[in-house]
Amino acid sequence: MTRVILHADLNNFYASVECLRHPELRDGPLAVCGDPEQRHGIVLAKNYPAKAYGVSTGEAVWQAKQKCPGLRLVKPDMPTYLRFAQGVRQIYRRYTDWIEPFGLDEAWLDLSDCGSLEAGRDLADRIRRDIAFEWGITASVGVADNKVFAKLGSDMKKPDATTVLFPSQYRQKVWRLPVGELLYIGPATTRKLYNLGLYTIGDLAQADAALLSGLLGKWGLTLHRYANGLDASPVARDGARDPVQSIGNSTTTPRDLTTCQEVRITLQALCESVAARLREGGFRARTLQLGVRDKQLFWLTRQCKLESPSCLAEELFEAAYGLFVKHYRWEQPIRSLGVRADDLLSRESAVQLDLFCRQAKRLRQEALETTVDGLRKRFGYYALQRASQLSDPSLGRLNPKDDHVAYPGGYSPMSAEVKRRDL
């Protein structure tokens, strides 16, 4: 039976929502941007008039303003975007139970029960109509017999269009596209393929599989299959989630950090958040990873094993700060910090006890931190803070746990800081 896979992509999602809500701004160039005051001043999304000026996602607001002086800036409103995304997902649910979100604005749907790609196209048109009628935004939908080409199809015609890729059209429509357009091929892989003289998806599809596996290992064979339209990966069931593999938080601080005390304050907040989320999920971590980005945007990561599996902020902090002191040379002020707990164990699983009876102290500490969780849940995050956080109000106001936006499933290419596995 032919598989019928749809990939639906909401066009310029954040910007489209804002255009719907602000009809007076709809016809001019508009961009949704983070707050430059908080140093999150990059373009998150833009509408088509802004695109015509060359404004691109991810660039700094001042750069966008240079290209397009009349650009209207709108602050992001995540709760509203989530409401729209959930509403659109409700529409998908009328058609299938097999929905795999890819970020907030994209999803694969398996509609194989409809029997043919032609029928899939009709359903895709209906889904687009429903989305436009009920939520006032447009979507591009790709229809193919596999996920990779469905995604490729949704990128071909924008906005508000359905593109069907029949297997008989692969050579003509897909193979002539640049190899970098294929899902999962980033700039690094593209460079490697260029070095082999493989410029288009067709070149990749016709390349010798052994050559590719020599260059890229197993991944090379996978890409070779993808290029030939032989991706057999299933669409996940609605609501299915990958098991959590790590829990992390990172933050770009309101100002550059120049002293160890400032780093301590920030790391404490991050570790408290990660520890609280570990406890909430019923995990202990065995490995801790620290990430530091300096003013020049140089990114350093170091990790260490924890002495024993832990969900205690105090122990995570000791490890994180220890890594920091050991590895950071203060050549530049710091722009952002991140802490990630890896190698997770269930909180219920057996733990090797300490020979020197630190266990009693750890249990007390765990009870204390759980109590803090409870108090914060009831009275708000700032009901209880460390004294050091009060000493520097602008850094101390950080609340990574609640500020952290949990996208409803899926990896968002927009935000490198929220990864699929970083639930």
Next chain:
Amino acid sequence: MTCKQYVAVDVFVDLEGGLRPTVIHWEDGRRFSIDRVYDVRQAASLKAGGCGMRYTCRVRNRVVDLFCEDGRWFLDLSRRAQ
């Protein structure tokens, strides 16, 4: 002219938690009872600039679109403009 007019609304909540607007309070203090609700569905209004549950209602022999958007109610006045 803006087509989006936020209004206060009296709402009847049934046993299942379903909502039915009964009276619209206009900004100058006038009250308009809703004689009939013809249709209820999720819908967007490009002209008014919003979306939510749309109640197509009859008020004093005219058909109006009343939207409930995330807990706030607004009238889409574009029908009047036509």
